[in-house]
Amino acid sequence: MRLYVYHRTVYTYPDPVSNSFNELRLHPLSYDWQKCESSLISVLPSTCLREYLDLNGNLVQYFEIPTEHQKLTIEARSVVNTVSRVDFNQFPYGTPMSTLADIEKRVNCRNYLQGSAYVELNPDAWKQAIDLGGNSGDVFQTAYQIMEFIYSNYEYCISTTSVDTSSSTVIRDQKGVCQDFAHAALTFCRCLGIPARYVSGYFYDHTKDQSMRGAEASHAWIEVLINGHGWYGLDPTNNRVVDDTYIILGTGRDYRDVAPITGTYFGRLPSSMDVDVSVKKLEE
C-alpha cells in the first residue's frame, strides 16, 4: 500500500521563548515490510536540521532555535510503501512458551523484557498477566489474548491520562489512549517473558465508517518477538494484528524512547499545541 502522511504540530507560547532544542522522531524507517519513499521534515522558524541514528535504530532529526519566538511549527510529509507481513489465515502459532527461556538469554532482547520508564513490572501486574495467559502454551496466542483483553475491557478516553501516565496507573484504572494501552500490553507481555517493544507511528483507517480509534493523531502499538518468525505488531487500541495499513516511525522500550517530538526551551508553557495528522492512500 502506498501511503502519504502529513503530520503538523504547532506550539504557541504566551510569551516569547528562546534557546529551544528539540529532537524529532518523525522520519519513517525502511524495513523489510516498509519502504520510506520520501520524507520532508520542516521547522519554522527556519533553522538548520541535522540527523543521527539513535541506539534503537531510529532516525532522529534535531535542531535548535536560539532566538526568541512565540510559535514553533513542525511539519512532516512522508510517502511510505508498505507490505503486509502477516498472513491472516496463517498466524505464527506454534512457538511454545517454553522456548522463551532461551530468548531470555539473548542480549538484544534484554531491554524488551525488563521494566522501563513507563512500564512497571510489579506483583499485581504479574498476577494479572498469569491469569491472562491462562493455559495457553503458545507465545503468539498469549500475546493475542493480552491484546484482546485490553481492547475489550479498557475504556478508550482522551484526556483522562497524560503523557506521564505509567503502566501501573493504566492497569489500575483500565482507561486511557493508545499510548497507555500499549504500555499496559508491554507490561503483561514482559511479565510473562515475551520480549515486547513500543512502536510509534500512524495507520490508515481503511474501514468504511472510519471506526478505528486513534486515527488523525500519532498512534502507538506494540511488537512482540516470536522466536523464528521475528517481530509481530499488535494494536490493543483497535484489536488488530498490524498489517500494511500501519506505518512505523520508530521502536523502543516505551514512549520515552520514541516520542515524536521532545525538547527543552526557556520560557513559559505553551498556551496551545495543535496536532494535525492525516494519512491518505495514494495510487500505486
Next chain:
Amino acid sequence: MKTNVFSRYETGAFFDEMFDRGDDRLIRPHYQKILERISALNPLEYEEKRSQAVSSFLEHGVTFTVYGDSEGAERIFPFDLIPRVIPGNEWSVIERGLKQRILALNLFLNDIYHQGRILQEGVIPREIVETCPYFRKEIIGFHVPKDIYIHVCGSDLIRDEKGTYMVLEDNGRCPSGVSYVLENRDIMKRAFPRTYQSMGVRSVEAYPELLLKTLEYLSPRQSQKPVCVLLTPGVYNSAYFEHTFLARQMGIEIVEGRDLIAIDGFVYMRTTQGLVQVDVIYRRLDDDFIDPSFFRKDSVLGVPGLMDSYLKGNVALANGVGTGLADDKVTYAYVPDMIRFYLGQDPILQSVPTYLCWRDEDRKFVLENLANLVVKPANESGGYGMLIGSESTKAECNEFKKRINENPREYIAQPIISLSRHPTFCNDELAGRHIDLRPFILYGSDLEVVPGGLTRVALKKDSLVVNSSQGGGSKDTWVLKS
C-alpha cells in the same frame, strides 16, 4: 505519409525523448501507442487535426503578447500535436524533487525575512541577499499569512544529453503558462481520444480547483466564504489571456487596480452593488507595481494602501511580497545548499552548474571561456538579455565582457546544455526540436504538483531558447499512471 513519417527522422547527438540513441533507434516503450497513432495519420487527417487545433486556439482566444515587436502584438502560441510523454516512475522523482525545492525556498524566504539563520551560519553570503533588487527590506519581521511566501511556483526543468532532469530556474513571482497546459489538454483529448484513454494519462483538469483552494486557505476571515480576486495589470499584459482564463475557471472576479480601493486597512472591490471586502488577491503583477504609495510611485496599475492592509493582516496576497529573491539566478546557485541546511537532505533534482560572476575566480573563468557558456542576467525572465557564447559574434561577446566587468553581481554563466529533443512537426516533416518542461506547484494547506506541466519547444532549428517570447511553441505533457 503512411510509409512512416518517422523513417527519415534523425535523433542526432542529443537525448531524444521518443527514441533510444543508437542505429536501430529503439522506441521508448511509453511512446509506443502514440507513435503508432501518429504513424497511421495520413496527410489529410494530420492537416485536419492541425487546423482544428489552430481554430480552437483562436476561438478561445489563447494568445500571448510579444513585447518589442511592431507587427500586431497578439499571437497564437504555436502548438505541436505530438505529446510529450513522461512515465509514472520518472514523474514521481520529479514530483518529490519539486516539493522538496519549494519547501526549501519557502523556509529560505521565511528565514531571510526573519532571523536570517542561513546568513549567520555563512551558508549564503549576506551581500548576495541584500543586493538583490527583489529583496524587500520593508517586510522584514512581517508574518505572511500561513507563513507561506510562494503559493504558486513554476520551475523550469530541462534534460541534459544523458536524459537527467535538472532544474534550470524557479519562478516564484507570477509564473504563467498553466492556461496553455489546460487548453492543450483539451485539444489533445479531442484530437486523439482513444489513444489518450488507452495510455492512462493523469488528469490536469483539477488545477483551477486546487488553485482556488490554495487561495481560500490564505483568507484572514475563515468564518465565511473567502472573497478571492485575480488582480491583472490589464489587457496589454503578455499573459492577459491566462488571467481571464483562470479567473473564469475558478469562478472569481478578475480586477484591475482601479477596481479595488483600500480604506482604513481593508481592501474592497467596487461592484455594482457597492463595496465588497476582499480577502485574498491572486495578483499577477510584480511587487513593484502593486502599491504606488509603498513601492513604485509611478505605478498606475496598483492599489494605494494595499500594502498597509497586507501588513495589517487584513488581506492576503498570492504570491507573497518579496518572493523575487528566490527567482534571482544568483540565489538559484545556492538552492542545493538551502535544501541541505533547512531539510537536512540532499537535493533530489540536480541544478545546472552555475558560475557567479560576483565571485572573483568564477568571473575570471567566465571571461576566459565565454565561447562555451551561456551568460544570463540574474534578474530577467522570459529569455531576454542572454548570450549563448557559441552562437555569438565577437562584438557581442566583448559587449557582454564589458557588462560583466561593470556589474558582476548581475550576471551568471552556465555551461551550454544540449537540451533533450522531441519529434515535432515542422513544415509537414518530423524533426527533433529542443524542449523543456515547466511544472506547476501549489502550496496551500499542503503541497500539490499538477501531473505534467507546460512542455515548451524551440521551433527554430537548433535553437536552445524555448521561451514563448522568443518564438517557442508548446506541447501537451502526458504523465502516465504507471
